[in-house]
Every structure is written in structure tokens, then in C-alpha cells.
């Protein structure tokens with residue numbers, strides 16, 4: 694890997710300001726470790742690979758779910774819809790007394806008995822293939838073993854510290870149909 698010389702310092706304030714300008718969806722990862730079941734709200738979710746199917750999440754080392762995920766070796770990640778703000782707040786610890794409460798959610802169980810929260814846009818059940826050190830977070834790479842994209846509706850978004858809703862597609866975005874792919878022959882005849 695290329696060696697990088699340190700550039701001008703980017704302090705935590707500037708770093709936060711930059712990251713607040715990055716719009717994301719909102720997910721909840723559920724984890725079962727023995728008798729304990731918890732959920733954690735995460736915006737750090739992305740796909741990594743199609744073959745094999747891999748995703749990643751980044752979890753704060755101080756979060757209770759962090760060590761649970763290491764012990765469990767698994768997580769089940771749910772993509773929230775725009776009506777699930779309360780769920781996001783709950784599993785982010787923003788609703789005191791409700792943290793990690795599943796009793797009023799309708800759930801099913803994964804093969805390893807973690808909750809699958811009903812009504813989400815989609816979920817992926819993952820085995821942790823790798824846990825990579827990422828500063829004050831750990832990057833968990835999940836090998837997808839099961840999932841469903843059954844839920845309809847629009848996603849819950851997070852931008853600049855607030856929940857947002859997706860706007861309807863602009864009529865200008867439709868545009869003309871894309872041109873056909875340019876193959877080697879077409880290039881040669883230009």
C-alpha cells in the first residue's frame with residue numbers, strides 16, 4: 694500500500710461538519726448473544742461485494758452491541774422506512790427507558806434467533822466474516838446468508854443530524870432514454 698505523508702490536520706469539528714453533509718439511509722442491526730437481544734441504529738452500512746455477497750457496518754467500540762456482535766459472530770441488518778423514526782431513535786438510545794425494547798415490535802426470528810423486525814424495507818442476515826480495526830469503530834464485514842426485500846414505501850434518510858424524507862423524482866430526471874452501449878465496432882466506425 695502507498696505510504697501517505699500526513700496532510701494538514703482535519704480536527705474533529707471539521708470532520709463532523711464534512712460528514713454531516715453526507716446523506717445516508719438508516720438501518721438497525723439486531724444481535725442475539727445468549728439470552729441478550731439488542732438493536733443498534735447505524736447509518737454506516739454499505740454493500741461490499743456481490744459474489745460473495747458481503748456488506749459492512751461500522752460500530753463504535755463503546756457501544757454495548759460492539760462486544761455482543763464479536764461474541765455472537767452475526768448481525769441482522771434492517772433498512773428502515775420513513776415511518777420508522779421512533780425505532781431509529783429507540784435503538785440509538787434516544788428514547789430513555791425504551792432502549793433495546795422489542796416487545797411492541799412485530800418480529801420473526803432468524804435461524805440463530807435474532808429478531809427480524811417486520812415492516813422494514815428489507816433485511817439481510819449476516820455472519821461476520823471479518824472484524825477490521827477502524828479507529829474508535831470496528832468495521833464488521835458480514836457475509837450475507839439470508840434476506841428479504843419485501844417491504845414497500847420510501848426509505849428513512851439522515852442528513853445534517855436530522856431525519857429526512859426522499860423527494861419524488863424530478864420530471865427533469867427522466868430525461869431521454871440512455872444511448873445504446875457503444876461496442877468496439879461502433880467506436881471503429883466513428
Ligand SMILES: Cc1cc2nc3c(=O)[nH]c(=O)nc-3n(C[C@H](O)[C@H](O)[C@H](O)COP(=O)(O)O)c2cc1C
Pocket residue numbers: 719731732733734735736737738751752753754755756757758759781782784785786787830851
Ligand atoms: C441516524 C443514526 C445513525 C447512527 N449510526 C451509527 C453508526 O453507523 N455506528 C455507530 O456505532 N453508532 C451509530 N449511531 C449511534 C448508535 O445508534 C448509538 O450510539 C446507540 O445508542 C448504541 O447502542 P448500544 O450501546 O446499545 O449498542 C447512530 C445513531 C443515529 C441516530
